[in-house]
Amino acid sequence: MQIARYENSFEFFSCQVCKNPAHGKHFGAITCRACAAFFRRSGTISKSVYRCDQNNNCEILKNGRFACKKCKLRKCLKIGMDDKSNF
Numbered sequence: 279m280q281i282a283r284y285e286n287s288f289e290f291f292s293c294q295v296c297k298n299p300a301h302g303k304h305f306g307a308i309t310c311r312a313c314a315a316f317f318r319r320s321g322t323i324s325k326s327v328y329r330c331d332q333n334n335n336c337e338i339l340k341n342g343r344f345a346c347k348k349c350k351l352r353k354c355l356k357i358g359m360d361d362k363s364n365f
């Protein structure tokens with residue numbers, strides 16, 4: 279139940295995707311504005327046309343950025359972001 283633990287640490291407001299200061303709840307997860315905007319644009323991975331050169335295994339970079347958009351989107355989905363959720 280990782281999600282529940284994140285919800286309990288809501289006060290830290292750390293983006294669940296990139297660890298930058300978060301802005302609030304977007305699509306069911308605590309994220310910053312940039313990640314929320316990214317997810318809104320990207321939709322679900324099945325609709326996505328992004329390709330990953332690393333077998334979908336890119337690591338998050340130290341500055342919170344991702345080496346590729348597909349892996350960023352994968353992370354969004356992993357933490358429970360859902361484009362059908364409007365929070």
Ligand SMILES: [Zn+2]
Nearest residue numbers: 293296310313
């Ligand atoms: Zn973020």
Ligand SMILES: [Zn+2]
Nearest residue numbers: 330336346349
């Ligand atoms: Zn990747």
